[in-house]
Amino acid sequence: MNDNRRVIIADDLEDNVACLALLLRRAGCDVLEFTRGDRLLDSAIRFRPHAVLVDLYLGGASGLEIARSMRQHPQLRTTLLAAISGWVDESSRRLAADAGFDRFYEKPVNPQEVIDLVLSIDRRQDPPLPWPALAERRRRSPLPQSERSELRRARSVPIGAEG
Numbered sequence: 275m276n277d278n279r280r281v282i283i284a285d286d287l288e289d290n291v292a293c294l295a296l297l298l299r300r301a302g303c304d305v306l307e308f309t310r311g312d313r314l315l316d317s318a319i320r321f322r323p324h325a326v327l328v329d330l331y332l333g334g335a336s337g338l339e340i341a342r343s344m345r346q347h348p349q350l351r352t353t354l355l356a357a358i359s360g361w362v363d364e365s366s367r368r369l370a371a372d373a374g375f376d377r378f379y380e381k382p383v384n385p386q387e388v389i390d391l392v393l394s395i396d397r398r399q400d401p402p403l404p405w406p407a408l409a410e411r412r413r414r415s416p417l418p419q420s421e422r423s424e425l426r427r428a429r430s431v432p433i434g435a436e437g
Contacts, residue, residue: 279392280321284308284328284337285358290383294327297385303392311335315343318350324395325354327379327388330361330370338373345374354395358383 281303285291288309295305306321308314312334318326326344328337337357344350356377357370370378377391 278302278304279325279395280304280306280323281392282306282308282314282318282321282323282326282328284311284314284326284332284340286310286329286331286333290358290381294383294385294388297389298392301389301393309333311337311340314340315347318344318353319347322349323353325356325392327356327358327383330357330359330366337375338369341370341373341375354391356388356391 279302281298283291283294283298283305284307285294286309291307291309295307298305306317306323308317311328311332314326314328314335326340328340330337332340337359341355341357344353344355354377355375356379357366357373357375358379358381359366359370360381362378362380367378379388
C-alpha cells in the first residue's frame, strides 16, 4: 500500500459519495466508497483508513453503529471519524459525539473543508492519531507559523466545541 491518505466515504446518496471521492482522489487520496454501511467495518479493518466520512443515518448499518464499532476495534479506534448529516439539531450532534465522531459536517458538505481536514492528517502515524491529539501535538511542536495558522483557521468544528 502506498503512503497516500486512505479515506472511506459512506452516504446513502450515491452522487454525494462519487463527487467527494473524485475530489479526494484528485487530492492524492486512496478512497473506498459505500452507499450502505453493512460491509464498511470489515473493509475498514483491511483498508486501515486515516479518515472515515459517514452519513449518520446510512442504510445497512448506521453511521452511529459504525462509529461505535470502530472505536472498539484496536486497529481503528484512533481513525478520524467525521459524521455527515442533513439533520443538524443538537440531538444529532450529541448522538454523533456519544458514538465517537471527531467532526460533524452538515449536508451539503463543503468539499474543500473535507479535503483540508484529510490532508492535515499525519500519514506517517500508524495507526493515525485522532484529530484532537494531532492538533494538540502540532500546537506543541516547532511548526512554522503558517502551518500553525492553518490549523487554527480550520472551518470544521470539533464536536463539543460548538459555541
